[in-house]
Amino acid sequence: MQVLKRVRPIGPVLAAVVLAFGLIVAPAGAQEGPSGSNPTAQSVNEQQLLQELNKIQGRITIPDAKAATLEQPRGQDFRSFHEGALPWIGGVAVLGMLLVLALFYFIRGRIRTRSQEAGVKVVRFNALERLTHWVTATAFIVLAITGLNFVFGKRLLMPLIGPDAFSAWSQWAKYAHDFFSWAFMLGILVMAVLWVWDNLPDRYDGHWLRVGGGFFDTSNRTHPPAARFNAGQKLIFWSVIIGGIALSVSGLFMLFPFAYADVNGMQLAQTIHAVVGVLMVAVIIAHIYIGTFGMEGAYQAMGSGTVDLNWAKEHHSVWVEKQGAKTEPSQPAAPPTPAE
Ligand code: HEM
Numbered sequence: 001m002q003v004l005k006r007v008r009p010i011g012p013v014l015a016a017v018v019l020a021f022g023l024i025v026a027p028a029g030a031q032e033g034p035s036g037s038n039p040t041a042q043s044v045n046e047q048q049l050l051q052e053l054n055k056i057q058g059r060i061t062i063p064d065a066k067a068a069t070l071e072q073p074r075g076q077d078f079r080s081f082h083e084g085a086l087p088w089i090g091g092v093a094v095l096g097m098l099l100v101l102a103l104f105y106f107i108r109g110r111i112r113t114r115s116q117e118a119g120v121k122v123v124r125f126n127a128l129e130r131l132t133h134w135v136t137a138t139a140f141i142v143l144a145i146t147g148l149n150f151v152f153g154k155r156l157l158m159p160l161i162g163p164d165a166f167s168a169w170s171q172w173a174k175y176a177h178d179f180f181s182w183a184f185m186l187g188i189l190v191m192a193v194l195w196v197w198d199n200l201p202d203r204y205d206g207h208w209l210r211v212g213g214g215f216f217d218t219s220n221r222t223h224p225p226a227a228r229f230n231a232g233q234k235l236i237f238w239s240v241i242i243g244g245i246a247l248s249v250s251g252l253f254m255l256f257p258f259a260y261a262d263v264n265g266m267q268l269a270q271t272i273h274a275v276v277g278v279l280m281v282a283v284i285i286a287h288i289y290i291g292t293f294g295m296e297g298a299y300q301a302m303g304s305g306t307v308d309l310n311w312a313k314e315h316h317s318v319w320v321e322k323q324g325a326k327t328e329p330s331q332p333a334a335p336p337t338p339a340e
Pocket of ligand 1: 124133136137138140141191195229232233234236237240284287288291292298299300301302303
């Protein structure tokens with residue numbers, strides 16, 4: 001008992017020392033984050049938090065969960081890409097393609113059919129194929145014009161027509177972009193189903209590519225063999241399908257904002273959409289050129305659906321051999337005139 005009496009006065013002192021030690025040591029040890037930062041300590045560094053989390057979020061009570069994001073530094077990269085690099089990529093792709101085509105036209109001229117018309121028509125695209133092509137093409141042209149307005153409108157159009165007219169046009173352009181996108185997506189899907197087999201690589205593609213399809217032979221003598229689609233057309237087809245899928249998926253993210261992605265995902269979708277979009281506009285400009293001014297007789301294939309037999313032999317000789325049976329006379333023989 002005597003010993004106990006002697007010890008008792010030391011007890012409170014010991015407890016106070018242990019408590020004080022605990023208070024000094026505990027906060028650092030107990031609440032440390034995975035990277036060693038402590039979000040509740042006064043010394044917490046904004047930069048450390050951003051590295052860990054990509055964005056700083058608070059706690060909110062309103063239903064819109066997006067409002068909880070207080071800082072998202074990737075937004076600055078996104079903005080500088082959108083305002084700086086993107087117009088450059090788009091401008092170089094589209095103007096560059098126009099320049100290349102203009103040069104090609106002046107050097108090579110229109111690609112003419114060498115032989116005379118045979119007067120026999122070959123069915124090249126049936127009604128469903130043409131409908132699909134023109135629905136997709138119309139939708140794409142609307143999407144291209146309204147899409148380029150997102151990238152260049154504020155800089156190029158607004159100074160010309162003024163902010164009020166630009167705002168009204170841009171609002172309608174945005175609606176058109178959203179609604180025509182459905183026709184484009186459907187068109188891409190049907191096009192893929194209709195033409196995928198004829199666009200698989202074959203043994204004629206390598207040679208066709210090596211001689212550049214004969215496009216650069218100014219004497220117009222080189223006509224490499226090709227099946228229904230030549231290697232150049234296959235490149236267009238696969239650009240349209242792969243580019244179309246990328247545009248469709250990233251576009252769906254934007255049609256339903258924040259439904260499938262947070263703010264970082266939304267910015268990534270928009271970046272992919274914009275870059276693929278401007279590149280595809282450049283590719284399609286080349287396609288439209290060759291399907292109209294660039295090559296004699298090409299437009300009829302998609303316009304009326306038939307081509308002259310000699311045109312088909314020059315551009316798709318292997319296909320003509322296989323199609324042999326499907327030819328029809330262009331001028332049906334006049335019915336015999338009844339005797340008077
Ligand atoms: C006014 C615009 C367009 C014109 C004048 C045009 C013209 C043509 C022509 C003439 C063909 C048939 C070529 C042949 O006989 O083999 C064709 C095929 C094709 N078109 Fe278009 N087209 C246009 C827009 C588009 C657009 C916007 C797309 C896609 C987004 C597209 C995708 C295709 C594809 C995938 C083919 C089959 C493969 C090929 O020939 O490259 N076209 N087009």
